[in-house]
Amino acid sequence: MRNTKRFQVENANSLWQIYKTVPFWKVVKNFIVIQLGRYVPFLRMKNWLYRTFLRMKIGDKTAFALMVMPDIMFPEKITVGRNSVIGYNTTLLAHEYLIEEYRIGDVRIGDEVLIGANSTILPGVTIGDRAIVSAGTLVHKHVPAGSFAGGNPMKVIYTKDEMEKRKSDFSE
Template identity: 35%
Template sequence: MTDNPDVTADNSRSRHDRIRRHPTPGVRNSLAHWTSAKHPLRVALNYLFVWFARISPSLRLRRWCLRRLGVTVEPGVSWGLEATPDVFWPELITMEKHAIVGYDATLLCHEFLQDEYRTGEIVVGERAMIGAGAIVLPGVEIGADASVAANSLVTRDVEPGTTVAGVPARKMGGGSESQSESQSESQSRIRDRNQTECTADQKRTEWGEAGVAGGDNGNGNGSGDAEENEESSNA
């Protein structure tokens, strides 16, 4: 049992616990109802600021545009060229001190599905780094000093100080899974080496026995030949 209902028994962390679900009526998919989710004029204005934030050569201007969108931008944040914040709900993004979002990365705070749309906050921790082309999904928290490799799809929280990569992104070296895999590989190599040594010893033993047997046969034949030669001489 745990006092915190958001923490499961295996201590896993899920973004789905923090996502808000908004059912939509009728048979049409939720994207068809986007004007009910967000006013079109608000989305149009957001898009204008997103466009400037993507193409501006000035880092200061990019930060200013992000703040106008409602993004929480703490001191020292760096926002790369072509990087895209969520157009519908940019106010759900928090960038902590000295965080970096790389070139063409995307931070999505919403998902339009068939029968509902979902929204969730994204938190990029202090000094965390998001690589070029990476995509972060709603509800994800990226811990302090964590790193997301380029072109990764982040579907779950990233622990502080760790590096994730891939689609979906998974923890790289230093994690328990990586250690277990390394231990298994080491044990496998040891077993293979021991088996090879045992096979070699067995072969050497067989060769040695074969040599001894051959020597015995040679000695026997030699004695017989000597005896035959002696009999022939006596005759």
């Protein structure tokens, strides 16, 4: 189950009320920084932009590939551990605007995590240390540490123990 905080709205859907939930100028600033970051080919500069202007928590040696899209409304709710790779065109969402409510939740990505290209991480999800998420996955629930997960809907394909066994079988 994802960990999100829910907020009810009335009259129109929650997206029509966006600037009641987040300041307009914050969204403008975040949009500009994210667009720069999506194209910057220098990983140190990209991490600096995200840490400094978006208040994202990013560990050392973490790599955001080209076109990664962090949450534009609440990027400060995203934490990525050290030495992780976020694949090409992945989307990291910390919010969901729905018809009768909106939800906000922290996204926690552990150390040495690999997230394949074109994945979508939903709000309130934790991806454990050394987990692998295959390309094109919709991460709608927690991913246990050391496991391999993928698909839509996402499921755990190999547990941590199964992954360790596969690695030992490979090295023999």
